[in-house]
Amino acid sequence: MDTRPPSQSEHAPLLTASGLEVLYEPAGGPPVHAVRGVDISIGQGQLVGLVGESGCGKSTLGYALARLLRPPARIAAGTVVFDSTDITNLDRKSLRGIRHNGLAVVLQSGMNALNPVRRVRGHFHDVLGAQQRLHAAEVDNTAETLLSQVELAPSVLDRYPHELSGGMRQRVAIALALALKPRLVVFDEPTTALDVIVQRAIMDTIARLQAEVGFTALIISHDLGLVLGATDQVWVMYAGRIVERRDSPALATGPLHPYSAALLACQGDPTAEKVELGGIPGSPPDLSKPPEGCAFAPRCWLSGPPCKEEPHEKLVGTGSVTCHMAPTKLEVPKLIRRVDGPSEPIPDSGHGAKVPTTASAAVAKGRGRHRDATTAEPLALIDVTKDFKTKRAAPSEGVQAQGLVQAVAGVSLRLEAGQAMGLVGGSGSGKTTLGRMIVGLERPSSGSITLGNLRVDKLRTRDLPRYWRRVQMVFQDPYAGLNPLHSVGYTVGRAIRNHQGLKGDDYRRELLRLFDTVGLAPPEHYAAKLPHQLSGGQRQRVVIARALAAKPQVLVADEPVSMLDVSLRAEILHLLGELRKNTGASLLYITHDLLSARLVTDQLVVLRQGHIVESGPTSSVLRSPSHPYTVELIAAIPTVQQSQTVPAGAITERPGEPV
Amino acid sequence: MRTTIFRVAATLWANRKARAGLSILFVFAAVAVLAPLLAPYSPTATNFARSAPASWSHPLGTTGSGQDALSQLLYGTRISLFVGFGAGLAATIVAMLVGVVAGYARGPIEVILGFATNLFLVIPGLPLMIVLAAYLPTRGVGTILVVVSVTGWAWGARVLRSQTATLAAREFVAAARLAGEGIWRIVWHEIVPNMVSLLAASFFGASTAAVLAEAGLEFLGLGNPSTISWGTMLFWAQNSNALLTGQWALLVAPGLCIALLASAMSLVNFGIDAIGNPRLRER
Ligand SMILES: Nc1ncnc2c1ncn2[C@@H]1O[C@H](COP(=O)(O)OP(=O)(O)O)[C@@H](O)[C@H]1O
Ligand code: SF4
Ligand SMILES: [Mg+2]
Numbered sequence: 001m002d003t004r005p006p007s008q009s010e011h012a013p014l015l016t017a018s019g020l021e022v023l024y025e026p027a028g029g030p031p032v033h034a035v036r037g038v039d040i041s042i043g044q045g046q047l048v049g050l051v052g053e054s055g056c057g058k059s060t061l062g063y064a065l066a067r068l069l070r071p072p073a074r075i076a077a078g079t080v081v082f083d084s085t086d087i088t089n090l091d092r093k094s095l096r097g098i099r100h101n102g103l104a105v106v107l108q109s110g111m112n113a114l115n116p117v118r119r120v121r122g123h124f125h126d127v128l129g130a131q132q133r134l135h136a137a138e139v140d141n142t143a144e145t146l147l148s149q150v151e152l153a154p155s156v157l158d159r160y161p162h163e164l165s166g167g168m169r170q171r172v173a174i175a176l177a178l179a180l181k182p183r184l185v186v187f188d189e190p191t192t193a194l195d196v197i198v199q200r201a202i203m204d205t206i207a208r209l210q211a212e213v214g215f216t217a218l219i220i221s222h223d224l225g226l227v228l229g230a231t232d233q234v235w236v237m238y239a240g241r242i243v244e245r246r247d248s249p250a251l252a253t254g255p256l257h258p259y260s261a262a263l264l265a266c267q268g269d270p271t272a273e274k275v276e277l278g279g280i281p282g283s284p285p286d287l288s289k290p291p292e293g294c295a296f297a298p299r300c301w302l303s304g305p306p307c308k309e310e311p312h313e314k315l316v317g318t319g320s321v322t323c324h325m326a327p328t329k330l331e332v333p334k335l336i337r338r339v340d341g342p343s344e345p346i347p348d349s350g351h352g353a354k355v356p357t358t359a360s361a362a363v364a365k366g367r368g369r370h371r372d373a374t375t376a377e378p379l380a381l382i383d384v385t386k387d388f389k390t391k392r393a394a395p396s397e398g399v400q401a402q403g404l405v406q407a408v409a410g411v412s413l414r415l416e417a418g419q420a421m422g423l424v425g426g427s428g429s430g431k432t433t434l435g436r437m438i439v440g441l442e443r444p445s446s447g448s449i450t451l452g453n454l455r456v457d458k459l460r461t462r463d464l465p466r467y468w469r470r471v472q473m474v475f476q477d478p479y480a481g482l483n484p485l486h487s488v489g490y491t492v493g494r495a496i497r498n499h500q501g502l503k504g505d506d507y508r509r510e511l512l513r514l515f516d517t518v519g520l521a522p523p524e525h526y527a528a529k530l531p532h533q534l535s536g537g538q539r540q541r542v543v544i545a546r547a548l549a550a551k552p553q554v555l556v557a558d559e560p561v562s563m564l565d566v567s568l569r570a571e572i573l574h575l576l577g578e579l580r581k582n583t584g585a586s587l588l589y590i591t592h593d594l595l596s597a598r599l600v601t602d603q604l605v606v607l608r609q610g611h612i613v614e615s616g617p618t619s620s621v622l623r624s625p626s627h628p629y630t631v632e633l634i635a636a637i638p639t640v641q642q643s644q645t646v647p648a649g650a651i652t653e654r655p656g657e658p659v
Numbered sequence: 660m661r662t663t664i665f666r667v668a669a670t671l672w673a674n675r676k677a678r679a680g681l682s683i684l685f686v687f688a689a690v691a692v693l694a695p696l697l698a699p700y701s702p703t704a705t706n707f708a709r710s711a712p713a714s715w716s717h718p719l720g721t722t723g724s725g726q727d728a729l730s731q732l733l734y735g736t737r738i739s740l741f742v743g744f745g746a747g748l749a750a751t752i753v754a755m756l757v758g759v760v761a762g763y764a765r766g767p768i769e770v771i772l773g774f775a776t777n778l779f780l781v782i783p784g785l786p787l788m789i790v791l792a793a794y795l796p797t798r799g800v801g802t803i804l805v806v807v808s809v810t811g812w813a814w815g816a817r818v819l820r821s822q823t824a825t826l827a828a829r830e831f832v833a834a835a836r837l838a839g840e841g842i843w844r845i846v847w848h849e850i851v852p853n854m855v856s857l858l859a860a861s862f863f864g865a866s867t868a869a870v871l872a873e874a875g876l877e878f879l880g881l882g883n884p885s886t887i888s889w890g891t892m893l894f895w896a897q898n899s900n901a902l903l904t905g906q907w908a909l910l911v912a913p914g915l916c917i918a919l920l921a922s923a924m925s926l927v928n929f930g931i932d933a934i935g936n937p938r939l940r941e942r
Contacts, residue, residue: 439837441837464836465839469839472837473837475830480830480831481830481831484853485852491838494840498840546834546838547837
């Protein structure tokens with residue numbers, strides 16, 4: 001690693017790291033080399049984004065910079081200099097000194113780390129009282145000021161964490177981090193697990209605070225689109241290294257590293273006439289066995305013979321890139337495309353596309369055999385409502401007088417056979433409840449749900465299993481949706497036995513076929529795995545395979561990609577689109593993500609607080625929304641200027657590569 | 660299920676406290692099995708001097724009726740372990756049945772089982788045991804085992820019930836229903852295997868209570884006084900005023916054994932807690 005001058009010209013560096021290496025040395029496992037030689041610096045007052053997929057070492061790097069690493073992690077080499085002080089080896093006591101007026105971290109899921117039995121006021125007392133020896137009244141004053149900075153009312157001080165929505169809790173976590181007037185704040189995934197509108201509001205708050213209060217910030221996220229719009233500079237991290245470090249506008253318009261370009265291709269504008277989405281097949285390498293040569297090579301469509309050697313950092317303007325081929329023309333292969341009109345997944349391109357071929361072939365085979373006389377039937381909801389009793393009124397959700405929450409308030413809709421309908425809305429809009437009623441996991445309070453002639457809402461519990469041969473659900477959380485103790489082959493196999501009644505060789509063949517259909521090849525290999533041995537995307541494929549085992553006519557997919565990295569979105573959506581085309585099943589796609597709704601659905605229903613506020617063909621609803629809520633949803637999507645300007649330099653293109 | 664048990668056992672062994680507890684339990688078990696080899700005399704032989712103080716031939720002295728105290732102590736391990744683990748197992752099985760059904764079922768069953776659990780939780784245990792033991796027709800180890808099991812399941816049932824309710828709300832349970840699984844299959848294959856560490860905790864908790872209760876009941880004379888156990892040793896020592904004759908070993912030795920066995924079981928339970936609650940997990 002060569003040392004080089006800090007690249008920020010107008011900002012004096014507040015924090016510099018050079019040659020930073022971090023190792024996890026867990027007791028019973030191999031050491032994990034999570035950060036592998038990172039040189040960076042952040043200027044005073046800068047807003048920097050750190051992006052990459054899960055497991056690339058972003059959080060580890062953020063913690064290392066803030067000296068918050070806990071065993072088994074340790075800084076194995078390199079230095080961290082904060083405000084001209086080398087803090088690499090500071091002891092606990094001196095570290096406490098820099099916590100005040102120094103470094104603060106808003107932890108990943110920090111909003112869930114608030115003590116549930118302590119009011120918000122208590123949390124402020126803990127932080128301010130202990131560190132600054134303030135009196136109670138002063139603490140309250142300061143706390144109220146901090147809350148108002150994050151746009152919360154002083155009354156929040158008297159609430160318990162569980163009485164606050166996710167967005168409000170995140171704001172409290174931010175206010176707490178700002179309590180000690182830090183000069184550098186690390187935000188680790190500040191908006192993950194929040195819906196689009198809240199995401200946008202939190203990002204706006206961070207940007208505004210940063211300008212007003214004047215701290216320097218590092219925002220860690222797996223969502224490049226979210227970070228690009230809000231930051232001055234972005235670092236792209238892959239397998240423990242920074243592979244590209246650029247000013248945000250430059251990165252948005254001309255990424256130089258294939259990984260950055262691929263991440264950028266996972267973003268799109270759902271309101272455009274033509275929407276294309278790329279994905280990054282495969283997953284980041286296991287950092288307990290750091291790869292030889294370029295770590296991205298197995299997933300890189302440009303990789304060539306030189307990539308067997310570790311690439312060196314090349315300076316580009318105020319930033320840098322670490323790739324043998326850079327700068328070059330970067331055309332990212334797209335996995336899924338949608339133009340106004342019927343859906344059009346991209347034909348097999350050979351790039352990460354074991355999915356389509358096997359899927360089409362396998363599904364087509366299965367179709368002739370099983371999709372019999374029972375032709376698909378329309379699903380109709382008439383005036384469906386669902387009330388939940390609440391013990392205690394939760395704020396900011398449609399609360400009615402006697403502790404009743406109306407989750408769904410008179411929804412009527414019709415999903416024609418073979419159609420794909422999107423159901424979009426923010427959190428608490430009743431999407432999931434509606435989906436669960438349709439699959440019979442929940443019973444409506446009033447109204448009717450019919451599939452063909454069958455009254456779904458009147459089904460007895462013991463008739464439900466037969467209904468589930470016709471209607472299936474893909475669950476949101478691929479981590480909670482699979483029993484951690486069963487091999488995924490067992491999980492899918494049970495559904496085959498129950499719904500298709502197959503045994504012996506037929507059973508075995510069907511199991512392998514399903515794994516193959518969802519792109520888990522070789523099937524024998526995957527069927528034996530336990531869920532924790534699979535990545536999030538692979539788990540979600542298993543969840544889809546289990547739903548398909550029933551050969552359903554209607555598939556309800558509840559946010560199937562919201563818990564996954566954006567890099568996996570295109571693949572899973574592609575798979576869903578293919579399956580639908582090949583099986584003729586209709587799809588109800590529940591999401592808060594308009595982009596994915598645009599890519600897989602024909603019809604769109606916008607739900608707000610249990611009411612349908614707008615519906616119609618997907619592209620027209622998105623391109624000319626008429627309800628203010630739809631407009632708000634669309635406005636919340638981070639927009640990325642994606643003009644693909646070709647960076648200067650040699651333009652190499654390997655022949656025979658997919659478009 | 661079997662793999663889960665192995666996993667829990669391995670994790671337990673990795674925990675310092677649990678390992679200490681398990682080692683002590685192992686020693687007790689070995690003593691119970693090998694008592695005939697280890698004991699210098701028959702525990703029931705009464706042909707020694709009565710109330711003799713500690714000596715080379717009788718390291719703990721002899722009892723008021725002329726038996727060797729050390730031999731009694733070694734043989735007594737059998738009853739304590741048998742009642743402890745037997746009642747612990749019985750109570751855990753009852754707790755699991757009641758807890759899992761109450762946690763998963765809806766409607767009247769849930770209410771009735773919940774009521775029964777709470778009832779047994781609020782009735783003070785020792786008085787209930789005394790009443791039961793006094794009124795049951797036979798006296799002996801079997802009676803004590805039944806009494807201790809009947810009074811010992813409620814705590815475990817409550818914990819298992821709330822865990823079942825939590826697990827039943829997890830997505831994988833809903834997913835298993837959609838996959839066409841029946842209720843028993845969901846309970847036995849999806850829910851129970853995810854509660855192995857709680858079941859183990861429940862077992863060791865109930866066993867600890869059973870060891871103490873057994874000794875307590877026999878000390879109070881509610882067992883069969885001719886059984887050889889730590890509880891009856893205490894009962895006889897008390898009856899023959901062992902302290903007045905300076906034979907404190909007759910009281911202290913069984914008392915220490917009871918305390919050590921109960922502590923060992925609690926240590927194992929600390930280890931199980933640490934598995935379930937990562938915050939407590941030791942490095
Ligand atoms: N406590 C830990 N013990 C061992 N390895 C860990 C631990 N925490 C994280 N890792 C590993 O370190 C690598 C980077 O993780 P992390 O910093 O969380 O990445 P990111 O924030 O980009 O998702 C991953 O390979 C992860 O599995
Ligand atoms: S082109 Fe080569 S060096 Fe560049 S990212 Fe791809 S594999 Fe790595
Ligand atoms: Mg992270």
